Amino acid sequence: MDGQITDGRTGRLWMCKKHEGHPLGIILNENGRERLLLFRMAINVERDNVKIIVLPPMVVMGLVEGTMYDIECNLCGAKRTWWIDKKITISLLAPMYDKSLTK
Numbered sequence: 001m002d003g004q005i006t007d008g009r010t011g012r013l014w015m016c017k018k019h020e021g022h023p024l025g026i027i028l029n030e031n032g033r034e035r036l037l038l039f040r041m042a043i044n045v046e047r048d049n050v051k052i053i054v055l056p057p058m059v060v061m062g063l064v065e066g067t068m069y070d071i072e073c074n075l076c077g078a079k080r081t082w083w084i085d086k087k088i089t090i091s092l093l094a095p096m097y098d099k100s101l102t103k
């Protein structure tokens, strides 16, 4: 399910692991790379069979690009880990493999 934040950007909601979960953040796709805009507090949202939920103004904790373990939902206590985007990992590792091939 997608969400829209107050500045108009949209992205897939990143939910806690509880059944039907609570949005912990929103996945922003910028230049083909996924980053997590992590909310300070999980949001209780109404699901009225809409495709995009317009989120209320919320405080953002930060933008996660790497891996962040055990992000806890303040509403239900469920924990979830955000894993670094594969494309970012590949872009970080590629130069090392290029060097090893040329030696």
Ligand SMILES: [Zn+2]
Binding pocket: 016, 017, 018, 021, 022, 042, 073, 074, 075, 076, 077, 078
């Ligand atoms: Zn939750």
